[in-house]
Amino acid sequence: DAGVIQSPRHEVTEMGQEVTLRCKPISGHDYLFWYRQTMMRGLELLIYFNNNVPIDDSGMPEDRFSAKMPNASFSTLKIQPSEPRDSAVYFCASSRDRGGYGYTFGSGTRLTVV
């Protein structure tokens, strides 16, 4: 079991550019979550999917953020256009159920927007 795989590990981009973060969940997990972590706000749930369908995106900060899950083994989080305040570590997690005790987190993507 390779765990939840995220790419890239680090991303540095200029303000206004499009950024795409990628996630491969654990095989057999039917829930996928995108979180953002900052020093100021801690861990925030952005969106989660069940069986590839977005269930709750109320945590997505604004329309510049979008997420897709075209199949059970792949998800993307896109920011367009990116802004310096988007700088954070973005985590993907997967689970067999919605309960927090079942989450497995990836190692995260550290995004810096300059």
Add this chain to the structure above:
Amino acid sequence: QKEVEQDPGPLSVPEGAIVSLNCTYSNSAFQYFMWYRQYSRKGPELLMYTYSSGNKEDGRFTAQVDKSSKYISLFIRDSQPSDSATYLCAMTISSGSARQLTFGSGTQLTVLP
């Protein structure tokens, strides 16, 4: 006021010490309580999970919940340098409610050899 308050630390202790990490919460609807450990540049990993008041032990770790006081703790006995990490408490209203998983801000722990 945040729903979950956690002392951010940092906390530095000598190897072998007993460590106490704490969270308070304001929402009495929280029923399920978790502790996650996060090593530097890694994602959080589940350490302990409990849903009832009282103590739950797992090796050197003990999770304690006091719902009447809205207070949870994680105790680490015989702390080791490998325990150095950030510890996050998390809680949710029900086991099936992902949206309502609320994390504390984390306490950074360093165990000195």
